[in-house]
Amino acid sequence: MKKSFYIVAIMAFVVMGCQNEDKVASAVNKINLEVKVSRFDEAFAQAEPSDIPELRKEYPYLFPAPDSVWLAKLRDSLQIELRGEVMSEFKDFGKEKADIELLFKYIQYYFPKFSAPRVVTVTNDVDYDNRIILTDSLLLIGLDNYLGPEHKYYQGMQKYIAQDRKREFMVSDIANAFANKVVPKPNGRTFLDQLVYYGKKLYLKDKIMPFQSDELKINYTADELAWAQANEEPMWRFFVEGELLYSTDNKLPLRFLDPAPFSKFGLELDNESPGRLGRYVGWQIVRSFMDKNGVTLQQLMNLSAEEIFKKSNYKPNK
Numbered sequence: 001m002k003k004s005f006y007i008v009a010i011m012a013f014v015v016m017g018c019q020n021e022d023k024v025a026s027a028v029n030k031i032n033l034e035v036k037v038s039r040f041d042e043a044f045a046q047a048e049p050s051d052i053p054e055l056r057k058e059y060p061y062l063f064p065a066p067d068s069v070w071l072a073k074l075r076d077s078l079q080i081e082l083r084g085e086v087m088s089e090f091k092d093f094g095k096e097k098a099d100i101e102l103l104f105k106y107i108q109y110y111f112p113k114f115s116a117p118r119v120v121t122v123t124n125d126v127d128y129d130n131r132i133i134l135t136d137s138l139l140l141i142g143l144d145n146y147l148g149p150e151h152k153y154y155q156g157m158q159k160y161i162a163q164d165r166k167r168e169f170m171v172s173d174i175a176n177a178f179a180n181k182v183v184p185k186p187n188g189r190t191f192l193d194q195l196v197y198y199g200k201k202l203y204l205k206d207k208i209m210p211f212q213s214d215e216l217k218i219n220y221t222a223d224e225l226a227w228a229q230a231n232e233e234p235m236w237r238f239f240v241e242g243e244l245l246y247s248t249d250n251k252l253p254l255r256f257l258d259p260a261p262f263s264k265f266g267l268e269l270d271n272e273s274p275g276r277l278g279r280y281v282g283w284q285i286v287r288s289f290m291d292k293n294g295v296t297l298q299q300l301m302n303l304s305a306e307e308i309f310k311k312s313n314y315k316p317n318k
Contacts, residue, residue, distance in 0.1 A: 021210070028105045035101040037093060037119045041143055044123075045083040049074060061138065062122065079123075085153070086123055086143045089167070093121070099171045099211070100139075106208040107178060110297050126153055128161070134177040146170055160261040160275060164219050171209060172216050179204050183301055191252045191278070192245040196305035198257060199282030203290060207297055218283070224274035231269075232284065232316040235277060238265055245309075252278075288312040 040059055047055060052070050056063040063070070073079045097119075104116045117139045124130060124142035131145035146167040147153060154162040179201040186193035205217040215225040228235075239245055244252060255264040256278030262270050263277040289312035290300065300308075 024109065025210075028102075028109050031105045031108055033101065033105050033108060033116055035097055035104060035116060035119055037097050037100075037121065039093070039121050041083065041086055041090075041121050041123050044070075044074075045087055047074065059120065062120075082123055082125075082144055082153075085147060085151075089147050090121070090143050096167065096170055100174060102211055103171055103175060103209055106210070110207055111182070128165070132173045132177045134174065134181070139174065139177075141170065141174075158261060160259065163221065168216060169219055171212060172205065172219060175205050175209050175217075176201065178208070186305060188305065189248045190246045190305070191239075191249070191256075192309060193305045194253060194257055195245075195278050195282035196285060196308050197282070198279035199284070199286035199308075200300060202279065202283035203286040203300070204297065206287070218276070218280060220274055227272065227274060228277055228280045231273070232281070233318045235265075235281060236314075236316050239281070284316065285309060285312050285314045288314040 038059075040055075040062065043051075043055060049071055052067050052074075055070075056067070100119060104114070108114045108116070115136070117135065117137050119139045119141065121141050121143050123144045124140075126144050127142060128145050131142040133140040144153070145165055146169070148166050149159075149162045149164075151165070154165055183197065183200045183204060186197040202217060209217065214220075215222050218225065220228070254260070257276060260275035263273045263275055264270055265273070286300070286308060289295075289308045292313060293311055295303070
């Protein structure tokens with residue numbers, strides 16, 4: 001009888017969650033927002049020297065350098081090839097545009113003061129660290145960073161870096177750029193502080209990009225996400241039994257949070273694991289907290305890691 005009650009309660013909770021999601025999706029669809037994408041990469045690829053003054057006038061923020069620099073880029077054979085590769089891969093930007101528009105609508109739903117920036121696609125000499133630049137009024141997307149993991153431009157890179165260079169991760173990268181603006185940096189220095197910080201950012205992605213899969217939110221392959229899910233309980237046990245949660249060891253981010261080919265438990269299974277597994281664990285802690293507490297997304301942003309952890313009652317399934 002008691003077991004039946006719990007099953008009914010769980011089913012009711014799931015139904016309520018689905019109803020809330022439906023209400024949000026319905027409200028989001030009613031938001032009047034249209035994204036305009038300016039393809040500077042295309043305009044420059046098709047430009048003649050005489051077009052530079054007009055391009056400078058239309059895109060002044062892209063032209064801090066003198067015209068001579070841009071004229072040299074027009075003639076440079078490597079730059080010509082780069083622009084050709086981007087044009088070939090991104091003949092159609094329709095799906096990305098639709099997904100960016102939907103992302104902005106969800107952001108505006110949760111952050112009503114948000115105003116959609118102008119979206120401009122560029123090439124940036126495969127500068128991965130600056131593939132997405134987001135300001136209040138402008139979103140720059142370096143398309144030459146999304147040509148596919150096997151592209152010749154990425155052959156000299158480590159596999160875990162090249163793996164991120166596919167167009168499917170573009171919207172996730174934009175969401176991450178937004179998260180960097182609204183999720184406060186942790187005040188504390190413990191491993192738990194950092195786990196929860198990354199967990200907040202990933203939970204924010206749950207809310208503003210629910211139309212994409214979990215592997216895209218965390219920039220994993222499907223196999224990497226499956227590995228994290230299958231090993232969540234032993235990972236958590238490792239952190240707890242090793243007394244890592246309240247440690248301030250500055251090597252822990254390198255082992256479990258920073259981009260890397262694998263996470264570093266110091267065990268034989270390390271080579272099988274994806275990197276950044278601490279972020280995944282932090283995500284599950286924040287999800288558990290939000291499932292159990294009546295807190296808004298904005299309130300979550302300013303709660304301490306300690307409060308979130310204690311009230312999450314996080315216990316991964318065995």
